[in-house]
Amino acid sequence: MEIITLRAPSNLSEDFCNDLLQQILKVNQGAQQPIIQAFRRGHIETDLSFHLRWCVKTKEIDKSDVGIVIANHLKGLGLVSHSVWFEEERDTPVEVC
Numbered sequence: 888m889e890i891i892t893l894r895a896p897s898n899l900s901e902d903f904c905n906d907l908l909q910q911i912l913k914v915n916q917g918a919q920q921p922i923i924q925a926f927r928r929g930h931i932e933t934d935l936s937f938h939l940r941w942c943v944k945t946k947e948i949d950k951s952d953v954g955i956v957i958a959n960h961l962k963g964l965g966l967v968s969h970s971v972w973f974e975e976e977r978d979t980p981v982e983v984c
Contacts, residue, residue: 888972889921889939889954895965898932911937911957921953933965 908925921939928934939954950958950971958969 888941888974889951890968890970890972891937891939891954891958891961892968893935893961893965895933895935899935899964904935907935907960910960921951935961 904925904927911923911925919941921941924938924940926936926938928936937957939951939957941948941951948971950969954969958967961967
């Protein structure tokens, strides 16, 4: 999973966020497409996070072209963090309380 997080210095309107998401979905036109989810932080309207979930089992993947385009697009709006995460595989499920 790729996680791209933006912390902007000023509030981002809902219309702006919707337009941004539409632009991101247009970028996502490749043969192998991730599931893209957008999140806003509860009480901090300047924070956005985009999660790109890829259907791959290898840990050899790096930042994707789609993720790099999204991160570069967001850089002009504030601080951007772009990282790749892998789900831990376990024999037994982990119980979360």
